[in-house]
Amino acid sequence: MSFASLRRFASHAAIVAALSTVSLTAPVNAQGDLLVAPTRVVLDGSRGTEIILSNIGAEDATYRIGLELRRMQENGRLVPIVKTEATEAEEAALGMIRYAPRRITLPPGQPQAVRLAARPGPDLPDGEYRVHMSFKAIPKPREVTDEAPSDTSGVAIQLIPIYGVTIPIIVRHGRVQAQVAINQPRVVQTEAGPQLALTMTRAGDSSTYGELRVTKPGVKDPLVVSRGLAIYPELGSRDVLIPLTSEQAASLTGQLRFEYREMPDAGGRLIAAVDAAVG
Amino acid sequence: MTKTIRFGAAGIAMLSALGMSTAAHADTATADATAEILEALQLDLTDGALDFGAIVVNGADTLTLQANGVMDCANKQVVCSGAVDNPLFTVQGTDGKAVTINLPTASIDLTRVGGTVGTSADTLTVDNFTSSEAGNEVTLSGGSATFTVGGTLDIGATQNAGIYEGTFDVSVDYS
Numbered sequence: 001m002s003f004a005s006l007r008r009f010a011s012h013a014a015i016v017a018a019l020s021t022v023s024l025t026a027p028v029n030a031q032g033d034l035l036v037a038p039t040r041v042v043l044d045g046s047r048g049t050e051i052i053l054s055n056i057g058a059e060d061a062t063y064r065i066g067l068e069l070r071r072m073q074e075n076g077r078l079v080p081i082v083k084t085e086a087t088e089a090e091e092a093a094l095g096m097i098r099y100a101p102r103r104i105t106l107p108p109g110q111p112q113a114v115r116l117a118a119r120p121g122p123d124l125p126d127g128e129y130r131v132h133m134s135f136k137a138i139p140k141p142r143e144v145t146d147e148a149p150s151d152t153s154g155v156a157i158q159l160i161p162i163y164g165v166t167i168p169i170i171v172r173h174g175r176v177q178a179q180v181a182i183n184q185p186r187v188v189q190t191e192a193g194p195q196l197a198l199t200m201t202r203a204g205d206s207s208t209y210g211e212l213r214v215t216k217p218g219v220k221d222p223l224v225v226s227r228g229l230a231i232y233p234e235l236g237s238r239d240v241l242i243p244l245t246s247e248q249a250a251s252l253t254g255q256l257r258f259e260y261r262e263m264p265d266a267g268g269r270l271i272a273a274v275d276a277a278v279g
Numbered sequence: 280m281t282k283t284i285r286f287g288a289a290g291i292a293m294l295s296a297l298g299m300s301t302a303a304h305a306d307t308a309t310a311d312a313t314a315e316i317l318e319a320l321q322l323d324l325t326d327g328a329l330d331f332g333a334i335v336v337n338g339a340d341t342l343t344l345q346a347n348g349v350m351d352c353a354n355k356q357v358v359c360s361g362a363v364d365n366p367l368f369t370v371q372g373t374d375g376k377a378v379t380i381n382l383p384t385a386s387i388d389l390t391r392v393g394g395t396v397g398t399s400a401d402t403l404t405v406d407n408f409t410s411s412e413a414g415n416e417v418t419l420s421g422g423s424a425t426f427t428v429g430g431t432l433d434i435g436a437t438q439n440a441g442i443y444e445g446t447f448d449v450s451v452d453y454s
Contacts, residue, residue: 030324037319039372039453056321070452077416078379078452132452139446154360155336156442157432159329159389159405161366163449165322192413211375228376230454243418265318 032137033057036165039228040209041116041133044172048098048117051167053135055106062105062138065114067094067131068166072232075239078132078166093129096120097169118171126174128206128233136164168230170207178204180231180272182258185214187249187278188241194249196224196242200231200260200272207232208271210262212240214252223251227263253279321371322451325425329405329447331432332361339436346411346429357434365427370451374422380415381450382408382428389445400439407431408447 035054043049055061069081069090086094099116106112116133139160185198202208208231214224226242244252260272331344338356344363352359370378386406394401408430410417417424428449 030327033321033323035319035321037317039318039320052317056323072454075414075416076377076379076454077414078381078454080381080450134450136448136450154440155334155403155434155438156361157329157331157334157389157403157405158442158444159387159430160444160446161324161328161428161449162446163322163324163366163368164451165320166450166452167320168454226375226377228373228454232454243420 031057031059031140032061032063032163034061034063034135034137034164035111036135036167038167040168040170042170042172043116043118046117046119048115050113050115051133052111052113053104053106054111055108057137058108060105060107062103063164064134064136064138065099065102065104066134066136067097067099067169068134069094070132070166070168071234072230072238074235074237075241089127089129090131092121092124093131093171096124096129096171097131097133099133116169118173120171120173124173126176126205128176129171129173130207130232131169132166133169134164134166136162138162172206176204176206178202178206178208178231178233180208180260182212182260182272182274185256185258185274185276185278187244187252190241192243194244194246196240196244196248196252198240198258199237200240201237202231202233202235205233208260208262210260210266210271211264212242213259213261215257215259216251217255217257219251223256224248229260318373319371320373320451320453321369323369323371324366325369326367327364329366329428329430330362330364332359332363334359334432334434336434336436336438336440339434341431341433343407343431344429346409346427348427348429356436365429366449367425367427368449368451369423369425370417370419371423372419372453374419376453377416377418378424379452379454380410380412380417380426381448381452382410382415383447384408386433387445387447389443391439391441391443394439394441399435400437403435403438403443403445404433405430405445405447406433 033056035056037052070078096118104112181201183199188197211227213222215222231238258274262269335358340356344350350363386404389403391401411427
């Protein structure tokens with residue numbers, strides 16, 4: 001019984017716990033449904049890690065695991081980048097990630113670990129390197145008997161989605177750092193309702209990841225919390241739009257404090273803060 | 280002589296391996312006490328395929344099935360019948376996190392079942408994929424969100440009758 005297998009067991013236990021709560025809200029599962037944990041990986045040094053992939057569908061499914069590239073736009077959207085348009089750093093990132101297996105067939109309810117590690121070359125410049133690992137179900141070949149056209153005079157369409165998720169795999173090589181500042185917080189009215197808008201500027205060679213909390217002096221709980229907010233090194237400035245309830249929008253007036261902190265499970269260190277009057 | 284040295288080396292390696300496993304046992308006590316809770320990301324398809332219903336073709340035209348299930352079939356060179364369907368996805372993950380939905384940006388070819396690949400009368404294209412979410416971004420409020428997908432079907436004037444099949448990629452990207 002090695003440490004790794006025990007740790008894997010503990011991870012599976014966490015997944016099973018997550019599954020049991022999740023199944024209450026999603027009673028109908030299709031072939032290819034999936035769960036992935038954790039949702040981001042930071043590798044620094046030679047130690048590898050594991051990602052758990054679980055089949056939460058109702059049938060056996062085969063999943064393909066691959067490496068893709070995404071770049072963040074100023075609005076926070078992740079845009080796919082084809083490999084022929086990769087920068088040198090993106091190519092280096094694709095080349096240094098080792099992972100296995102690349103294809104997994106799982107019965108319903110079954111999890112499996114995907115092991116991964118980074119092997120940076122000896123001459124690699126210090127910096128942050130990133131790929132996005134994709135987990136996608138391969139659709140089963142359809143049975144021919146399904147296809148008999150019921151109406152021979154018309155045209156019918158069967159366009160099947162092949163769906164999956166991607167999560168960032170970040171390699172920090174050498175010393176990297178970043179500074180972030182929060183600018184121009186304001187409440188804006190959009191078609192989708194009121195939103196908190198602000199701009200975050202970033203400098204340095206590292207990404208940041210954390211939660212944005214808006215607090216008001218004298219009010220115990222934060223008025224707004226946006227979790228899992230990432231700013232990647234390709235961006236010097238990122239616009240953030242957070243949907244608000246009308247109660248939240250009404251309370252966001254006067255002197256407010258905006259804090260961008262690392263996620264609580266990562267230590268909760270303060271990355272940036274600003275006190276600003278809104279409204 | 281060489282053999283002896285190798286044997287000796289193997290013996291040392293075995294011993295050190297045993298030693299390591301003992302140390303690992305000691306470690307597990309701590310590891311269990313601090314078992315990390317992993318954030319999970321889950322994606323379900325709760326409702327079928329992108330389905331434009333049954334279409335009778337009188338001439339070339341385009342049909343747009345919006346992500347909200349509305350398809351305007353008035354004043355078209357085609358007659359629409361049957362129910363349309365949009366794939367409905369459920370994403371579950373970190374409460375309050377915004378995630379990106381990526382859909383195909385190029386057009387997707389569908390081939391008639393039993394038809395010849397590359398023949399225009401046996402090929403339909405679907406493009407302009409859209410999601411129900413503004414900017415193809417969705418916030419997991421309460422740790423969960425749903426979205427639907429729509430698209431535009433391009434029909435040729437001499438389209439062979441039958442069932443057309445194809446696949447398209449939907450990716451939910453965590454930052």
